[in-house]
Amino acid sequence: MGQQKSKPQKPLDSLVKKMKVSQGFITLYSNEENTLYFALEEQLLNKDILVVTRLAQLPSGYSAYLNAGSKTAEQVIRFEKKGKTIYLKQISFTNQAEEDDPIAQSVAENNFAPRIAAFPIKNKEEDRFLIDVSAHFMADSPGFNIIRKSDKDLYKMGGVDKKRSSIDAVKSFPNNTEIVHTLTFPVGKPPRSNRSETFSFQINHSFIALPEDPMPIRYADQRVGWFTLKKTDFSSPALKADSYRIVRRWRLEPKDSVAYANGELVEPVKQIVYYLDPATPMKWRKYFKQGIEDWNEAFEHAGFKNAIVAKDPPTAAEDPDFSPEDIRYSTVRYVASTTRNAVGPSVSDPRTGEILESDIIWYHNHLRSYRNRYLLETAAANPKARTLDTPEEEIGEMMRRVIAHEIGHALGLPHNMKASNAYPVDSLRSGTFTQKYGIATTIMDYARYNYVAQPGDQNIRFIRQMGPYDDYAIEWGYRYFGKSPKEEKEILQQMVDQKSLNPIYMFGGYGNDPQAQTENIGDDPIKASSYGLRNLKIVASNLSDWTLKPHSDFDDLEELYGELLGGYRRYIYHVHRLVGGVYETRHQSHQEEAITYENVPKEKQLAALVFLKTNLWNTQNWLMDKTVVGEFSNDGILDRIQNLQKAALRRFLGAKQLNAIQSSWATLPGSGLSAEALIDQLVNDLCTNQTASPDLLERNLQLFLVEQLKTLTTSEDLNPTLKTEIEEALALIHRWSKRMKKTASSSQKAHYSYVYRQTLMD
Numbered sequence: 065m066g067q068q069k070s071k072p073q074k075p076l077d078s079l080v081k082k083m084k085v086s087q088g089f090i091t092l093y094s095n096e097e098n099t100l101y102f103a104l105e106e107q108l109l110n111k112d113i114l115v116v117t118r119l120a121q122l123p124s125g126y127s128a129y130l131n132a133g134s135k136t137a138e139q140v141i142r143f144e145k146k147g148k149t150i151y152l153k154q155i156s157f158t159n160q161a162e163e164d165d166p167i168a169q170s171v172a173e174n175n176f177a178p179r180i181a182a183f184p185i186k187n188k189e190e191d192r193f194l195i196d197v198s199a200h201f202m203a204d205s206p207g208f209n210i211i212r213k214s215d216k217d218l219y220k221m222g223g224v225d226k227k228r229s230s231i232d233a234v235k236s237f238p239n240n241t242e243i244v245h246t247l248t249f250p251v252g253k254p255p256r257s258n259r260s261e262t263f264s265f266q267i268n269h270s271f272i273a274l275p276e277d278p279m280p281i282r283y284a285d286q287r288v289g290w291f292t293l294k295k296t297d298f299s300s301p302a303l304k305a306d307s308y309r310i311v312r313r314w315r316l317e318p319k320d321s322v323a324y325a326n327g328e329l330v331e332p333v334k335q336i337v338y339y340l341d342p343a344t345p346m347k348w349r350k351y352f353k354q355g356i357e358d359w360n361e362a363f364e365h366a367g368f369k370n371a372i373v374a375k376d377p378p379t380a381a382e383d384p385d386f387s388p389e390d391i392r393y394s395t396v397r398y399v400a401s402t403t404r405n406a407v408g409p410s411v412s413d414p415r416t417g418e419i420l421e422s423d424i425i426w427y428h429n430h431l432r433s434y435r436n437r438y439l440l441e442t443a444a445a446n447p448k449a450r451t452l453d454t455p456e457e458e459i460g461e462m463m464r465r466v467i468a469h470e471i472g473h474a475l476g477l478p479h480n481m482k483a484s485n486a487y488p489v490d491s492l493r494s495g496t497f498t499q500k501y502g503i504a505t506t507i508m509d510y511a512r513y514n515y516v517a518q519p520g521d522q523n524i525r526f527i528r529q530m531g532p533y534d535d536y537a538i539e540w541g542y543r544y545f546g547k548s549p550k551e552e553k554e555i556l557q558q559m560v561d562q563k564s565l566n567p568i569y570m571f572g573g574y575g576n577d578p579q580a581q582t583e584n585i586g587d588d589p590i591k592a593s594s595y596g597l598r599n600l601k602i603v604a605s606n607l608s609d610w611t612l613k614p615h616s617d618f619d620d621l622e623e624l625y626g627e628l629l630g631g632y633r634r635y636i637y638h639v640h641r642l643v644g645g646v647y648e649t650r651h652q653s654h655q656e657e658a659i660t661y662e663n664v665p666k667e668k669q670l671a672a673l674v675f676l677k678t679n680l681w682n683t684q685n686w687l688m689d690k691t692v693v694g695e696f697s698n699d700g701i702l703d704r705i706q707n708l709q710k711a712a713l714r715r716f717l718g719a720k721q722l723n724a725i726q727s728s729w730a731t732l733p734g735s736g737l738s739a740e741a742l743i744d745q746l747v748n749d750l751c752t753n754q755t756a757s758p759d760l761l762e763r764n765l766q767l768f769l770v771e772q773l774k775t776l777t778t779s780e781d782l783n784p785t786l787k788t789e790i791e792e793a794l795a796l797i798h799r800w801s802k803r804m805k806k807t808a809s810s811s812q813k814a815h816y817s818y819v820y821r822q823t824l825m826d
């Protein structure tokens with residue numbers, strides 16, 4: 065046994081001479097030679113410690129799903145001492161049983177926690193224990209989960225090369241300890257861009273103290289949008305183990321519970337505090353703070369005042385130890401990078417869902433996307449947006465709303481893509497309506513701009529804001545009852561029963577529901593997209609005027625044109641999704657007036673196909689304005705537009721897609737559109753009903769339709785009755801092309817002859 069052979073132990077101080085010390089949660093001793101010791105205080109033993117592992121840096125092109133900041137593991141561990149050894153034990157909190165229930169014993173036995181590492185104690189003191197963890201962090205140790213098996217095989221990666229690995233930075237704070245290290249692997253089959261045959265990863269581990277007294281849980285309700293954790297309850301009276309979900313939220317308790325119970329607004333015992341990053345430019349700080357504190361109004365619905373505060377970072381004189389890495393501080397980081405994004409990750413207690421800390425990251429270039437889309441989506445009706453030098457207060461307003469959205473995530477709220485469906489499209493053209501209610505019921509939808517309002521509409525709100533759903537969701541998650549989780553569940557259930565079927569308070573957003581789409585606004589995609597396109601055409605014809613400055617090159621114009629195509633594509637797909645669409649309404653069995661799944665009515669689907677004929681299948685010459693395209697592109701634009709059409713057509717004509725459309729039409733309530741009717745309509749719209757002589761794009765699309773239909777006739781997946789329908793459709797096109805080639809002009813004759821030959825069936 066290793067520990068029996070170990071040398072007589074020395075006092076701790078004599079073992080850490082010349083090493084750098086970082087005092088804190090776990091006291092660290094380290095040196096430049098990749099040596100790292102943990103000094104564990106006795107009271108730290110057997111405590112639940114959360115360990116979050118994230119990639120700090122990774123090889124470029126390594127994975128489409130991972131990026132800097134991606135979490136690779138989250139585990140609860142304990143340090144346990146036995147004799148002269150400290151064991152690192154991994155604990156799971158997925159399986160719960162009430163402690164006085166005899167089954168708790170069995171749950172414990174069947175979830176025997178694995179020991180993932182063992183460290184001999186080096187020092188002789190009995191109240192703190194020095195262990196050498198260098199080897200643990202110089203290897204891909206169990207529990208880190210950095211390299212997936214599939215990636216290991218894909219790239220033929222070898223084991224860690226210790227010579228090229230290192231412990232980079234270690235720091236302890238009162239409630240957390242941060243370890244940053246680099247692991248390097250030889251790679252047998254690297255991606256083409258990698259000539260070094262090496263992958264290096266920089267990894268960040270956070271060891272986090274979990275609260276001594278766990279926060280009471282709150283049971284989730286799938287009708288209200290909350291981030292959740294899944295648990296399994298073996299004490300459940302049901303015959304099988306019940307799985308249930310709890311919500312992730314901050315611990316808010318009233319300072320004065322008597323006043324709170326009397327309905328007065330009360331401050332929480334502990335406010336949620338966000339610090340701005342010292343790197344945040346002064347001129348934007350005001351907007352960041354507003355975005356954070358916008359949530360106070362929602363918290364008032366839960367009975368709290370000043371629940372959330374934004375603060376400037378302390379100066380070095382005020383607090384020399386301030387660090388965004390310190391878990392006691394939640395921060396909004398301002399990162400100078402070309403990434404166009406913002407994210408809001410948070411760390412929560414896996415036992416209870418209590419959010420302990422969150423760091424919002426704002427990437428500087430995010431502004432650029434917002435600036436561009438503000439112009440493209442609103443400038444027709446909004447003169448302030450007709451420039452790339454967007455006025456500061458407009459940009460500030462957009463930043464404020466992005467921050468509010470990210471804070472929403474950090475408070476526990478996921479996206480609610482159903483929210484924008486609550487408002488009638490025409491209300492979005494009303495100044496009084498939009499100023500009061502915004503453009504969607506929540507900031508948690510992807511409803512960024514009011515693209516519906518038309519030139520001449522007065523006093524319009526163009527930028528998103530908070531809405532009534534935010535108040536409701538926060539009240540549901542944060543109202544304090546001082547009762548047991550089960551008692552609270554009853555009260556909350558009633559609150560949701562009264563509201564969940566009212567579109568204002570509806571939650572949804574996953575699956576095939578055309579009422580829960582990203583980036584759309586209003587309750588009628590056809591109407592909203594028609595308004596959006598009308599505006600986009602005005603912008604397209606003014607694009608040069610509104611964006612070019614004297615002596616400038618055409619890079620901005622090219623960028624905006626690309627994003628204009630992107631905007632066009634979004635409006636098209638908002639309508640596309642109606643075809644074969646199924647509405648989804650989250651509800652519980654006692655809400656008898658609702659039904660979970662229902663087909664989009666047939667008339668609506670046919671109207672969507674009419675929209676697609678006018679705005680997609682027919683050539684959109686306005687997208688190819690020669691004075692714009694001529695400034696930056698000498699080829700490729702036609703292909704880009706054609707590819708957009710083809711992709712939209714292909715989405716209808718996949719075997720899986722058609723089978724699914726047929727299945728929902730045949731089995732769900734609501735009229736719906738059959739797959740046969742869809743195929744008939746597409747053949748009509750693209751070929752047989754065509755009046756004018758087709759141009760190049762339209763002829764190509766006809767050939768593409770034929771090609772897709774022919775592929776379907778040989779598909780093994782397609783439902784057989786649909787296969788017959790496809791053959792009939794091809795026969796119809798065949799007869800039509802036969803007629804057309806007789807009467808067509810000489811230039812078109814070859815086209816119809818080709819279609820005729822392509823549709824000859826053997």
Ligand SMILES: [Zn+2]
Pocket residue numbers: 469473479
């Ligand atoms: Zn989001």
